[in-house]
Amino acid sequence: MLRRLYFPLILGAAGITMLVALGVWQLQRLAWKEALLAEIDSRIYAVPELLPVNPSPEHHNFLPVRAEGIPVGRELLVLLSRRGFGPGFRSITAFETEGRLVLLDRGFVPEGLRNQDRANNGIVVVGNLHWPREFDRLFTPEPEENLWFARRVPEMAAELGTEPVLIVSRETNPPVDGVYPWPVNGTDIPNNHLQYAITWFALAVAWIGMTAFWLWRISRSQQS
Numbered sequence: 001m002l003r004r005l006y007f008p009l010i011l012g013a014a015g016i017t018m019l020v021a022l023g024v025w026q027l028q029r030l031a032w033k034e035a036l037l038a039e040i041d042s043r044i045y046a047v048p049e050l051l052p053v054n055p056s057p058e059h060h061n062f063l064p065v066r067a068e069g070i071p072v073g074r075e076l077l078v079l080l081s082r083r084g085f086g087p088g089f090r091s092i093t094a095f096e097t098e099g100r101l102v103l104l105d106r107g108f109v110p111e112g113l114r115n116q117d118r119a120n121n122g123i124v125v126v127g128n129l130h131w132p133r134e135f136d137r138l139f140t141p142e143p144e145e146n147l148w149f150a151r152r153v154p155e156m157a158a159e160l161g162t163e164p165v166l167i168v169s170r171e172t173n174p175p176v177d178g179v180y181p182w183p184v185n186g187t188d189i190p191n192n193h194l195q196y197a198i199t200w201f202a203l204a205v206a207w208i209g210m211t212a213f214w215l216w217r218i219s220r221s222q223q224s
Contacts, residue, residue, distance in 0.1 A: 004218050012211030016204050023200035030193035037191065044184055048126050051097065055165045057131035062184060064128050065167060069097030071104060071120040076156055078148045082182065087111045090151065091118065091179055094160040095125070101162040103153065105130075106169050107181040116178045123176070127169040128184040 040062055048066035055063070077089035088110040095104035104125065106118075134140070134150035141149045148156070157164040170183040 005215060008211060008214045008218065012207065012214070015207045016211070019200050019204035019207055023197045023204065026193045026197035026200060030191070030197065033191045033193055041185070044128055051100070051102070051165075051167075055129055055163075060129050061131055062128050064126070064170075066124070066126050067095070067097040067102075067167060068122070068124045069095050070122045071106070071118075072096050072101070073160055074146060075118065076143075076146050076148055076159065077109070077114070078151055082108050085110050085180070089114060090182065091176075092148075092151065092156055092160075092166075093120070094162045095167065101160075103156055103160065103162050103164075103166040104169065105151065105166055105182075106172070106176055107179045109179055113178040118176055118178060121174070124173045125167060125169050126171050127167045127181075130166055130168045130184050132166075 043062045044064060046064050048064040051065050051067050052060055052063070071093040073094045076092040078092060079087075079089055081087045085108060088108055091106040091109050093104050093106065094101050105127075109116075109118075131153050132151045135152045136150075143149065143155075151166065153166050154164045156162075156166075168184045169181050171181055
């Protein structure tokens with residue numbers, strides 16, 4: 001009888017060990033992600049600086065900046081939805097500041113205000129440099145004229161003739177009519193490691209139950 005129990009015991013122990021290990025790994029990832037988000041938040045809300053000479057995503061992502069200038073040229077709209085507003089767009093324009101042209105994410109435009117004129121007057125922008133990772137080659141559609149489906153900084157910069165640098169506005173002075181700032185913050189970065197850990201631990205409990213049931217069935221068949 002004992003020989004018939006070896007295989008389910010070994011399989012059960014291996015499965016439980018693997019599932020528990022995956023749950024523990026996700027808890028470790030959770031601690032790492034929380035520390036990373038805390039670091040990002042501390043960078044996002046630091047004292048704004050002047051726009052660096054050669055910004056790069058490796059060294060300046062989330063850097064708070066202050067820039068004075070004027071939006072120029074046409075507007076690119078990124079289709080999305082925002083809680084509390086419904087469907088709408090992010091408004092992306094070229095921004096001329098200190099003799100340079102960069103991209104400016106002015107914020108959220110509700111669907112009903114899509115065709116409203118947004119005056120390109122001189123403004124002071126406080127925001128963060130950001131290179132979003134929203135584009136997926138398999139699932140993100142290509143842009144249609146001025147309608148985009150992700151903030152693709154290099155492609156948008158080429159379209160508008162700017163540096164591949166995006167300032168995401170936190171506030172503008174004066175405010176832009178019909179545009180609601182949608183600043184960078186830590187909540188934009190997914191952190192699902194706790195849910196993943198719970199899933200792995202729940203599977204481990206289920207595996208224990210199935211192994212116990214298997215062993216019980218073997219024992220019962222031997223007794224009958």
